[in-house]
Amino acid sequence: MNAMANSRRTVAVITGANAGIGYALAERLLKKSSKIHLCLACRNKARAEEAADKLKQKFPDADVDIVLLDTSSVASVHRAAAELRNRYDHIDYLYLNAGMMKVTGVDWGYFWRGLFSSRVFYMFATGEGLLVHEDEVTDDGLQGVFETNLFGHYVLVKELEDRLGSSASDRYNRSQLIWTSSSNATRKNFSMEDLQHEHGKDPYSSSKFAMDILSVGLNDSMNKRNVYSHVVCPGLVMTNLTYGILPAWFWTLIMPFICLLRIFVPGMTYSAPNGAEALVWLSTQDPVSLDPQVKYQSFCGVTGHSYVNQEKMSIGVDEGQELIKKLDEIDESLQKKCSKN
Ligand SMILES: NC(=O)C1=CN([C@@H]2O[C@H](COP(=O)(O)OP(=O)(O)OC[C@H]3O[C@@H](n4cnc5c(N)ncnc54)[C@H](OP(=O)(O)O)[C@@H]3O)[C@@H](O)[C@H]2O)C=CC1
Numbered sequence: 001m002n003a004m005a006n007s008r009r010t011v012a013v014i015t016g017a018n019a020g021i022g023y024a025l026a027e028r029l030l031k032k033s034s035k036i037h038l039c040l041a042c043r044n045k046a047r048a049e050e051a052a053d054k055l056k057q058k059f060p061d062a063d064v065d066i067v068l069l070d071t072s073s074v075a076s077v078h079r080a081a082a083e084l085r086n087r088y089d090h091i092d093y094l095y096l097n098a099g100m101m102k103v104t105g106v107d108w109g110y111f112w113r114g115l116f117s118s119r120v121f122y123m124f125a126t127g128e129g130l131l132v133h134e135d136e137v138t139d140d141g142l143q144g145v146f147e148t149n150l151f152g153h154y155v156l157v158k159e160l161e162d163r164l165g166s167s168a169s170d171r172y173n174r175s176q177l178i179w180t181s182s183s184n185a186t187r188k189n190f191s192m193e194d195l196q197h198e199h200g201k202d203p204y205s206s207s208k209f210a211m212d213i214l215s216v217g218l219n220d221s222m223n224k225r226n227v228y229s230h231v232v233c234p235g236l237v238m239t240n241l242t243y244g245i246l247p248a249w250f251w252t253l254i255m256p257f258i259c260l261l262r263i264f265v266p267g268m269t270y271s272a273p274n275g276a277e278a279l280v281w282l283s284t285q286d287p288v289s290l291d292p293q294v295k296y297q298s299f300c301g302v303t304g305h306s307y308v309n310q311e312k313m314s315i316g317v318d319e320g321q322e323l324i325k326k327l328d329e330i331d332e333s334l335q336k337k338c339s340k341n
Pocket residue numbers: 015016017018019020021022041042043044047069070071072073097098099100148149180181182183233234235236237238239240241242
């Protein structure tokens with residue numbers, strides 16, 4: 001880890017760290033170096049404490065604490081950011097991982113047609129068009145998937161700006177923003193005119209594509225301050241998110257099939273530690289040498305070994321700037337609403 005060589009402690013904050021990929025990431029980071037200070041940013045105190053206790057049991061010397069953060073509430077994001085600013089004068093790694101997807105069903109007709117078509121492997125790798133989604137409106141009046149996956153994280157980054165990077169070009173002052181995006185992110189599901197995806201059918205894909213655009217925009221505006229942003233796809237991982245699509249027993253039953261499918265679709269990482277591969281790998285890289293136009297994917301071989309693949313994206317810096325401008329407008333209008341109440 002690049003900040004390790006410095007005498008001050010290395011701080012990593014992980015959102016959605018109490019379960020799934022976020023928790024596996026926490027474990028893998030501690031396995032790499034028990035000197036890292038971890039902060040689990042979670043929405044539920046009991047679940048966060050349980051995860052922190054589990055980590056401390058496995059790594060008795062580890063420095064692990066929690067902060068309460070609900071990315072679907074701007075007030076909660078502001079409170080969490082204030083708490084994090086209080087505790088740390090510098091954040092080295094900010095993992096923007098918390099996320100949700102509300103699925104009401106699988107389009108099995110589309111699945112069977114896809115199975116006997118040329119798009120079969122693409123279908124397994126991206127899940128594009130296979131799921132039937134729903135969304136909700138948050139107390140902030142925003143679309144739930146948009147606010148949870150993207151907007152709440154954007155506000156967090158903004159609020160933590162003075163704890164990220166530094167204008168001094170010292171490499172130990174660098175910070176990395178690492179977003180858990182998805183191979184399911186597709187341009188055709190995203191519109192700048194319908195950022196929150198109020199009128200579309202795939203809010204998850206839209207929020208993840210917006211994440212890819214945002215990361216490109218943030219590099220453009222923040223690299224000069226030594227802040228670097230990258231996106232990751234962990235592959236298809238068995239977590240509460242996938243158990244919301246099909247039951248756990250089903251996924252366990254078809255595990256041999258999924259492992260075999262890795263010959264053609266290496267994104268079938270299946271386990272959370274495998275899925276965390278690219279997230280861990282990024283923390284070991286010099287961010288200056290990384291390409292902001294690449295999505296870092298966790299891949300897995302048939303024998304079960306995980307590795308990182310790089311997939312080129314094609315996103316304009318101007319798109320990134322436009323998205324940031326629009327997110328700032330939403331943020332301002334929410335702040336105005338709050339100050340009136
Ligand atoms: N599983 C997969 O196949 C893939 C997952 N991803 C992405 O990986 C990330 C992690 O998901 P995964 O581990 O699979 O799923 P899990 O459901 O296991 O974990 C999601 C984490 O995010 C937290 N979370 C959800 N909503 C909020 C919120 N409003 N505020 C704060 N935390 C919240 C959950 O908290 P709680 O436990 O309280 O619900 C949990 O800790 C997500 O961004 C997801 O989109 C990307 C590609 C594939």
